[in-house]
Amino acid sequence: MELVEVAVIGAGPAGLAASIEAAKAGAEVVLIDENNRPGGQLFKQIHKFFGSKSHMAGIRGINIATKLLEDCEKFGVKTLLNTVAFGLFEENRIGLANKDKKSILRAKRIILATGASENVLNFPGWTLPGVMGAGALQTMMNVNRVLPGKRILMIGSGNVGLIVSYQALQAGAKVVAIVEAAPQIGGYGVHAAKIRRAGVPILISHTVKKVFGNDCVEGAVIVRLDKKWKPILGSEKKIKVDVVCLSVGLNPLTELAWMAGCKFVYIPALGGHIPIHNWNMESSKKDLYVAGDLTGVEEASTALEEGKLAGLAVAESLGYLKREKASKRKAEIREQLIALRAGPFGELRRKLKEPFMQGDEIRK
Amino acid sequence: MNKGLKFTGVISEEELKRCPGYPSEERFKKGPVAVIECIQEIPCNPCEAACPFGAIEIGEPITNLPVLDEKKCRGCGVCISSCPGLAIFTVDMSYSKTEAVVSFPFEYLPLPKIGEKVKAVNREGRIVTVGRILKIKNSLKNDHTPIISLAIPKKWAAEVRSIVIPQNKKERK
Numbered sequence: 001m002e003l004v005e006v007a008v009i010g011a012g013p014a015g016l017a018a019s020i021e022a023a024k025a026g027a028e029v030v031l032i033d034e035n036n037r038p039g040g041q042l043f044k045q046i047h048k049f050f051g052s053k054s055h056m057a058g059i060r061g062i063n064i065a066t067k068l069l070e071d072c073e074k075f076g077v078k079t080l081l082n083t084v085a086f087g088l089f090e091e092n093r094i095g096l097a098n099k100d101k102k103s104i105l106r107a108k109r110i111i112l113a114t115g116a117s118e119n120v121l122n123f124p125g126w127t128l129p130g131v132m133g134a135g136a137l138q139t140m141m142n143v144n145r146v147l148p149g150k151r152i153l154m155i156g157s158g159n160v161g162l163i164v165s166y167q168a169l170q171a172g173a174k175v176v177a178i179v180e181a182a183p184q185i186g187g188y189g190v191h192a193a194k195i196r197r198a199g200v201p202i203l204i205s206h207t208v209k210k211v212f213g214n215d216c217v218e219g220a221v222i223v224r225l226d227k228k229w230k231p232i233l234g235s236e237k238k239i240k241v242d243v244v245c246l247s248v249g250l251n252p253l254t255e256l257a258w259m260a261g262c263k264f265v266y267i268p269a270l271g272g273h274i275p276i277h278n279w280n281m282e283s284s285k286k287d288l289y290v291a292g293d294l295t296g297v298e299e300a301s302t303a304l305e306e307g308k309l310a311g312l313a314v315a316e317s318l319g320y321l322k323r324e325k326a327s328k329r330k331a332e333i334r335e336q337l338i339a340l341r342a343g344p345f346g347e348l349r350r351k352l353k354e355p356f357m358q359g360d361e362i363r364k
Numbered sequence: 365m366n367k368g369l370k371f372t373g374v375i376s377e378e379e380l381k382r383c384p385g386y387p388s389e390e391r392f393k394k395g396p397v398a399v400i401e402c403i404q405e406i407p408c409n410p411c412e413a414a415c416p417f418g419a420i421e422i423g424e425p426i427t428n429l430p431v432l433d434e435k436k437c438r439g440c441g442v443c444i445s446s447c448p449g450l451a452i453f454t455v456d457m458s459y460s461k462t463e464a465v466v467s468f469p470f471e472y473l474p475l476p477k478i479g480e481k482v483k484a485v486n487r488e489g490r491i492v493t494v495g496r497i498l499k500i501k502n503s504l505k506n507d508h509t510p511i512i513s514l515a516i517p518k519k520w521a522a523e524v525r526s527i528v529i530p531q532n533k534k535e536r537k
């Protein structure tokens with residue numbers, strides 16, 4: 001059985017950043033991802049990213065991924081693609097499977113950066129072809145260059161719903177409406193504004209009642225909600241659409257962390273159950289670190305910083321970094337994270353994460 | 365009715381008045397100037413570094429709103445394509461006696477042609493007037509965010525922020 005120093009599971013921004021930091025410090029790193037190319041969410045993101053100029057804001061997600069991959073290569077990170085990590089077992093053993101074979105990899109330290117998966121919403125007709133997640137629509141349009149429909153109804157006005165709607169317009173579809181159950185728009189105003197300029201209505205306090213069609217989506221009925229989020233009878237409206245796209249939040253992909261026996265907290269505003277960790281991104285299990293959307297659904301910018309923290313902490317614990325040097329860098333990254341979590345959109349996330357994100361003594 | 369960006373996706377007049385990226389009336393009269401329609405404290409700052417004249421300040425923390433120094437701003441438009449929110453425009457009220465020029469980011473294809481007459485829309489996507497395409501900037505530096513400059517009747521300068529999205533010719537028939 002092969003023994004490596006560091007295994008990173010998930011090659012999104014968090015996993016890439018963690019791999020780069022650990023490898024840069026001198027550790028041997030193996031990065032594992034189930035897709036045929038690394039990048040995680042970033043490869044679908046053709047829009048320019050928010051964040052701080054010093055952290056690649058204003059650059060398109062796909063180009064951020066390319067830059068991270070170059071760094072991985074530069075520092076000798078070994079990548080295993082098309083490979084699923086299906087289990088974590090005793091003594092830091094990771095079960096891996098690809099098309100051809102199953103294998104077990106042992107690692108002195110493991111960093112989980114598995115990201116998050118999309119929530120679904122059920123309503124009559126939700127199993128009809130044409131009802132899909134925003135991630136699916138985005139992958140079809142931006143990676144596979146297929147437009148699954150001409151008239152789209154978007155459910156949910158968070159940043160994902162707004163951005164994917166924008167990309168659907170760019171791809172040549174008509175976004176008939178965005179409906180949002182809450183009494184206000186969830187995502188950033190600037191994203192909402194560019195959708196409105198393109199003539200797309202955003203209907204707050206509205207939801208989808210049902211979707212109909214013979215073999216696939218032919219239309220939907222939307223309905224207005226009252227203050228208690230109850231449908232207002234008589235306010236139903238029938239609209240002609242061929243795609244109903246769900247963008248109703250994400251939840252952390254925690255299976256491997258559960259399997260390893262991590263302690264969890266339940267915080268709905270961060271997407272559900274998340275593994276407890278400290279400022280080193282170390283979980284409650286020895287040698288197991290976590291980073292990115294897995295530790296609470298946020299953004300690529302925060303995922304990158306958390307990944308760096310995990311990478312540094314792992315390198316430090318393996319003796320590749322002196323305490324003073326590591327502490328200095330970690331303090332800088334923490335400052336960044338606090339800044340990224342300021343303001344009306346981030347404040348809540350900071351308040352929810354901070355109570356358990358304490359302590360960064362390296363466990364020997 | 366709930367008004368304002370958070371409820372409609374359209375920035376309200378009130379909000380524009382309070383917005384530190386919105387130039388004064390006197391400044392508008394003097395010539396081209398940036399209009400930064402960014403009013404929520406989001407963690408974002410590429411516009412600050414983009415301005416070659418130091419006319420945009422965000423500072424620390426990164427969630428501060430962008431503040432326009434209208435004296436320093438020359439209305440060059442360099443900041444427009446740096447903004448991931450597509451929230452920066454320039455407006456030139458001094459273009460001619462009757463016309464103003466609004467420049468805006470436009471990430472849809474096909475791009476219109478110089479000199480073409482096109483339908484101009486307001487912040488709600490409603491067609492309010494017809495404009496004339498003066499210029500399209502789309503250099504490598506724009507990174508696929510072309511900037512369109514559109515001449516329109518002066519009275520619409522505070523409202524027009526884009527043009528109707530072109531339809532694919534093949535499907536128009």
Ligand SMILES: Cc1cc2nc3c(=O)[nH]c(=O)nc-3n(C[C@H](O)[C@H](O)[C@H](O)COP(=O)(O)OP(=O)(O)OC[C@H]3O[C@@H](n4cnc5c(N)ncnc54)[C@H](O)[C@@H]3O)c2cc1C
Nearest residue numbers: 010012013014034040041085114115292293299300301303
């Ligand atoms: C439409 C959209 C727009 C966005 N826009 C922005 C933006 O403008 N700015 C911003 O900062 N953020 C943005 N984000 C958020 C950002 O993309 C995510 O927060 C970020 O990608 C999370 O990074 P991550 O590394 O934790 O996870 P991910 O990027 O999801 O990567 C996780 C990877 O792990 C793999 N994986 C999971 N489990 C296993 C397993 N068992 N075995 C092998 N591989 C596995 C997955 O396939 C995936 O490749 C956007 C997200 C979406 C959906």
Ligand code: SF4
Nearest residue numbers: 415437438440441443
């Ligand atoms: S228009 Fe030019 S001078 Fe004015 S803020 Fe933008 S980049 Fe700076």
Ligand code: SF4
Nearest residue numbers: 402408410411447449
């Ligand atoms: S770059 Fe755009 S969205 Fe970001 S702070 Fe500046 S104006 Fe606002």
